[in-house]
Amino acid sequence: MQRTTSQREIIKDYLKSTKSHPTAEMVFRNTRKTLPRISLSTVYRNLKDMADDGDILEIADKTVRYDGDISHHAHFFCDKCGKVYDIYEKIHHRNHRNHRIPGKAERMEIRFYGICNSCKK
Amino acid sequence: MQRTTSQREIIKDYLKSTKSHPTAEMVFRNTRKTLPRISLSTVYRNLKDMADDGDILEIADKTVRYDGDISHHAHFFCDKCGKVYDIYEKIHHRNHRNHRIPGKAERMEIRFYGICNSCKK
DNA sequence: ATGCATGCAAAGAGTTTGCATATGT
DNA sequence: ACATATGCAAACTCTTTGCATGCAT
Numbered sequence A, B: 001m002q003r004t005t006s007q008r009e010i011i012k013d014y015l016k017s018t019k020s021h022p023t024a025e026m027v028f029r030n031t032r033k034t035l036p037r038i039s040l041s042t043v044y045r046n047l048k049d050m051a052d053d054g055d056i057l058e059i060a061d062k063t064v065r066y067d068g069d070i071s072h073h074a075h076f077f078c079d080k081c082g083k084v085y086d087i088y089e090k091i092h093h094r095n096h097r098n099h100r101i102p103g104k105a106e107r108m109e110i111r112f113y114g115i116c117n118s119c120k121k
Numbered sequence C: 001a002t003g004c005a006t007g008c009a010a011a012g013a014g015t016t017t018g019c020a021t022a023t024g025t
Numbered sequence D: 001a002c003a004t005a006t007g008c009a010a011a012c013t014c015t016t017t018g019c020a021t022g023c024a025t
Helices: A006-017 A026-036 A042-054 A094-097 B006-018 B024-034 B041-053 B092-098
Strands: A058-061 A066-069 A072-077 A082-086 A102-115 B057-059 B064-067 B074-078 B084-087 B103-116
Touching: A006 A026, A006 A042, A026 A042, A026 B064, A042 A058, A072 B041, A072 B103, A082 A102, A102 B074, B006 B024, B006 B041, B024 B057
Parallel strands: A072 A102, B074 B103
Antiparallel strands: A058 B064, A066 B057, A072 A082, A102 B103, B074 B084
16 A cells, blocks of 8 residues: 655655656755655655656656667557567658747657567467 | 777677667677677767767667656657757647557657757857 | 655666777778 | 777766665554
8 A cells, every 4th residue: 555755745746846857866856955864766766656657757768779770760669578669650750840849850759668469469 | 080890890780680679788799799809888889979970870868757747748858958848739649540550559759859949049 | 553665875787988908091 | 100999897877676764554
């Protein structure tokens, strides 16, 4: 059973109130203003729990992957086996132009996440 | 001036021949079959160089970011200041269904990369 | 009272860097 | 010959984990 702790509440309130897409370190620095004794590991643990529960979004993975294919294509990341598959589509550029973007987009990436067919068997 | 070394050639050939979106570690293990004395740092250095030159694609960043907003929206990553901006659009689900996906996609993410307007000033 | 969550420190990944040596030009 | 690239080891950054203590229920 999940308990209500001030650490958890404050981390969540912060994430729900900001548009800054903070890293764990940024969350730590911010929550420390209210809870000077909070530890980085508590921040990491709570962020992971919330992401697992679907309360927050985790964007970016920690291990970089490389692709020799520099043509425009999307990727499917399997949550189970970790494999990354290519998905080729034509739509990318159309979306690209339709977006209202806060800067000049040099490149874009579309990612899908889920369980791949071979893991589903 | 860039030199042609066997390490560089073999790393590049491997990346151009595989669809596996390998991590640096995977590239290392593979190139070591041909060059048993290659070091991990050489792999990292060459991968970075190639990515900077646009010869290969780097997918995923190493630091995880969190977003309290779990609605469907895209992100703009500024290559200069590192800020991440939200982009709200309606198109996501349409693309979602049109894609031929190697598994059941639970979620998707669209990312744009470039220099943001405030860095451009 | 019970046991989940925390803080701290240490351990683990992944990645970068300094330096002497090797090698492409 | 000269300078860039390499290998090795050490340093760094980001994240996870073990364990004793604290605190919500």
